Amino acid sequence: MSTEKIKAELRTEFGKGAARRIRREHKIPAVVYGHGNEPIHLTLPGHDTMMAIKHGGANALLELDIDGDAQLALTKQVQVDPVRRVLEHVDFVAVKRGEKVTVDVPVVTVGDAAPETLVVTENATVQVEAEATHIPEQFEISVEGAEAGTQFLASQIELPSGTTLLTDAETLVVNVTAAPTAEALEAELEEAEAEAGIEKDEPEAASDEAAEDGDSE
Incomplete structure (x- = not known):
């Protein structure tokens, strides 16, 4: 697994308003947890972080440069805007080389x-x-x-x-x-409709026949 290097900034403003301001600047609020330390609140460059996580997959490993100190961080939770499909927030876990996770x-x-x-x-x-x-x-x-x-x-x-x-x-x-046959799929559909209480309309031919029988009487 390759490690992407990302320049991070320590974050001192919190809350929804601060997060919105960060995102307007095309940056991402993030937090690094782990190793018994206090959580580290960061601001990350939006495009670089998005590409690093996309490239690294579900368990992307980033090397965060925090005021000149390198910190390996394993991606644990990513929040994505459901409409714009951009990153909104990332949670990381601090890890060390050689450590098992x-x-x-x-x-x-x-x-x-x-x-x-x-x-x-x-x-x-x-x-x-x-x-x-x-x-x-x-x-x-x-x-x-x-x-x-x-x-x-x-x-x-x-x-x-x-x-x-x-x-x-x-x-x-x-x-x-x-693979299910067409007959099996049709039977499954009919069973599901019956369980849902959906009644099919009578075929038109059958309805006409019933009407004719009524008239003949």
Whole structure:
């Protein structure tokens, strides 16, 4: 895992008004927790921080330059504006080189399973313990040619040296099932509608026949 270097400024103003002013300057309020120290409140450059976190993934590791002192910081929580999709606030945990940390690492599937199958990711992440500077960005599971009924457990994930699996080894991560037929989908839809109390209108032909029977009487 690469470490992005970011110039940080100590923050002395707090509250919603101060945060808005910071964001208007295209900067981001942030806090660094950990190692028994008081939280460090910072202001970070918006674009550089956004790119560093985007590049580093879910567990981006940044080297923050705080008044000339370098501090390794592991991204723990990111708040994003739901409309503008820009960073609003970031929480970090202070870490040291060689220190082991517990993180959730994303799982992705690669390859194509056998025809007429459906690949279902049952758990999108697995928890591991790894050195702070060697956190895997993601784990890949190859489903190439996998037939329906094939299952991939957490224990089958290949872990890099120095990384320990914390998720239960028997946890189902990826499940390859038979793709549902059109008939099965229709039946499932009808069952869901029945449970929801949705009544379908009678087919027009059937309604006409009923009307004609009534007239003949």
